[in-house]
Amino acid sequence: MIGPRLLHPKYVTIGWRKSCSQRWMPSLKAMHPTNKAFASSYANNDEEQIPKVTLSFRHDNSVAILTLCNPQRRNALTFSMMEQLDEHVTTLERWATLVTVATDGMTRCDITNGSTDASPNLIPIESEIDSNAENNSRAIILTGAHGNFCSGLDLHDHAHSKNHPLQSGSQMNLHMTQVTNRLHCLPVPSISAIDGHAMGGGAELSTCTDFVVLSTSARVQFVHVRRGASPGWGGGRRLVKRVGRAKALKMLLMGECVSGQDEGRLLSFADGVGQEGESALDAAMRLIVRPILELPCSKAIRAVKSVVSAADGDEDVFDSQGMTILYDTNKALAAERGAFLSVWGGDSNLKQIRLTKEKLTEKKAPP
Numbered sequence: 626m627i628g629p630r631l632l633h634p635k636y637v638t639i640g641w642r643k644s645c646s647q648r649w650m651p652s653l654k655a656m657h658p659t660n661k662a663f664a665s666s667y668a669n670n671d672e673e674q675i676p677k678v679t680l681s682f683r684h685d686n687s688v689a690i691l692t693l694c695n696p697q698r699r700n701a702l703t704f705s706m707m708e709q710l711d712e713h714v715t716t717l718e719r720w721a722t723l724v725t726v727a728t729d730g731m732t733r734c735d736i737t738n739g740s741t742d743a744s745p746n747l748i749p750i751e752s753e754i755d756s757n758a759e760n761n762s763r764a765i766i767l768t769g770a771h772g773n774f775c776s777g778l779d780l781h782d783h784a785h786s787k788n789h790p791l792q793s794g795s796q797m798n799l800h801m802t803q804v805t806n807r808l809h810c811l812p813v814p815s816i817s818a819i820d821g822h823a824m825g826g827g828a829e830l831s832t833c834t835d836f837v838v839l840s841t842s843a844r845v846q847f848v849h850v851r852r853g854a855s856p857g858w859g860g861g862r863r864l865v866k867r868v869g870r871a872k873a874l875k876m877l878l879m880g881e882c883v884s885g886q887d888e889g890r891l892l893s894f895a896d897g898v899g900q901e902g903e904s905a906l907d908a909a910m911r912l913i914v915r916p917i918l919e920l921p922c923s924k925a926i927r928a929v930k931s932v933v934s935a936a937d938g939d940e941d942v943f944d945s946q947g948m949t950i951l952y953d954t955n956k957a958l959a960a961e962r963g964a965f966l967s968v969w970g971g972d973s974n975l976k977q978i979r980l981t982k983e984k985l986t987e988k989k990a991p992p
């Protein structure tokens with residue numbers, strides 16, 4: 626039985642649902658210098674170095690992989706990457722819910738690596754989910770490129786993008802809370818595959834999936850309080866749900882780090898750790914995705930996810946259209962936003978962010 630959320634018109638009507646940035650801020654892209662201009666500030670205009678979030682599909686389009694990629698900065702998230710993440714989540718909502726048919730005899734679902742556009746070959750059935758048609762979406766992996774997950778907000782981009790709407794703590798909080806919760810609510814199981822650092826906002830991102838798999842190099846740390854802040858990307862509520870009250874407080878207040886080397890602490894935060902030398906992506910594939918791929922019916926996988934999501938209260942996060950976060954009735958979400966706005970941009974936060982940037986720059990300076 627498919628849960629009511631999956632049958633909601635949002636998932637079965639034709640056409641793209643507007644991404645949240647488009648909904649809230651129609652002129653968002655127009656107001657920001659183009660990605661090209663931003664890219665030109667990167668070493669040798671090297672395409673590889675341009676910050677981006679890619680989306681690719683494997684196993685006959687049944688597994689989606691979101692990859693955060695800002696290699697020069699340990700995959701810190703720029704504002705542009707936040708927008709791309711939003712667009713990819715919109716693609717995934719469509720991929721994971723709409724029944725699709727092939728129009729050209731090629732693959733059923735032709736969403737290409739890194740593309741944020743709808744494929745012309747992806748035709749949604751307009752009215753109801755056709756129970757005979759197949760949608761083989763099964764799992765989503767969120768990971769980082771080049772041996773790190775994500776070092777949080779890109780502090781350099783933040784300092785140099787004064788005109789970007791997401792520079793406002795309030796807009797960034799709305800955007801990232803919405804995007805990460807939409808990712809969390811997607812109707813197939815999701816996994817964060819973490820190599821290296823997941824810090825600050827990066828640690829928050831790791832909570833927006835159903836499972837967390839670490840490689841032995843992983844270090845997950847909520848450094849917000851040391852930056853004079855509290856979680857601002859929707860990760861506070863999800864962390865408490867994941868590890869419980871006391872452990873969440875320890876991680877948030879004392880910066881207690883979950884490390885791939887320290888299995889003892891993994892117990893409630895992570896669901897698996899890779900073998901020595903194994904990447905988090907490979908470990909996630911082996912430990913979680915493979916068993917899911919072996920199951921006989923993808924529809925049953927999504928049915929189970931909908932049961933668990935509903936039992937866990939995901940339905941309470943969005944309005945009945947699945948479009949807007951319910952800050953007015955969801956007290957935990959409202960409190961998290963209120964707490965973040967009470968500290969973000971305040972004196973202590975500004976000072977700590979400045980000191981962090983200075984430290985990062987000093988590290989680079991020759992002795």
Ligand SMILES: CCCC(=O)SCCNC(=O)CCNC(=O)[C@H](O)C(C)(C)COP(=O)(O)OP(=O)(O)OC[C@H]1O[C@@H](n2cnc3c(N)ncnc32)[C@H](O)[C@@H]1OP(=O)(O)O
Pocket residue numbers: 697698699701776777778779780781782822824825826827848849852854855856857858981985986988989
């Ligand atoms: C609501 C969201 C709130 C937030 O997310 S606030 C941001 C929280 N994140 C942080 O404070 C992380 C700061 N970074 C670090 O502590 C360290 O870089 C980190 C992640 C432990 C990695 O250490 P190492 O492996 O030794 O690498 P490193 O320090 O030499 O850094 C390598 C290059 O990456 C850069 N980087 C790292 N984190 C960054 C960030 N968040 N924003 C912008 N740039 C960042 C760093 O400046 C350095 O660049 P470069 O090679 O000197 O040009």
